[in-house]
Amino acid sequence: MANIGESATYICRNCQNPIAVRSELLSKNYLGKTGPTYMFSHVRNIIVGPKQDRNLITGLYTIAGIFCSNCGEELGWKYIQAYEARQKYNVGRFINERAKIAKEY
Numbered sequence: 001m002a003n004i005g006e007s008a009t010y011i012c013r014n015c016q017n018p019i020a021v022r023s024e025l026l027s028k029n030y031l032g033k034t035g036p037t038y039m040f041s042h043v044r045n046i047i048v049g050p051k052q053d054r055n056l057i058t059g060l061y062t063i064a065g066i067f068c069s070n071c072g073e074e075l076g077w078k079y080i081q082a083y084e085a086r087q088k089y090n091v092g093r094f095i096n097e098r099a100k101i102a103k104e105y
């Protein structure tokens, strides 16, 4: 696997495609629609799907599903737009379902 410069790397659990590094992890306990998730400031090696409006626990957002660029597994979603001003900080962030991601040292 390519070393992308840091000690801990987050990978697709299905195919070991590296998607993020530790310094990009913002939260380990963000509550997603299917359970605990990781929130990242940036991820790579993914494909962003079509935009959709979604009513989440913290309000209405436009989101897009994110998929592993190697195996196509759905990993989570990206916040495209927030409708409530106090939720705008989420825009541009990536949510990955913890069950879909593994950590590699």
Ligand SMILES: [Zn+2]
Residues within 6 Å of the ligand: 012, 013, 014, 015, 016, 017, 068, 069, 070, 071, 072, 073
């Ligand atoms: Zn994959």
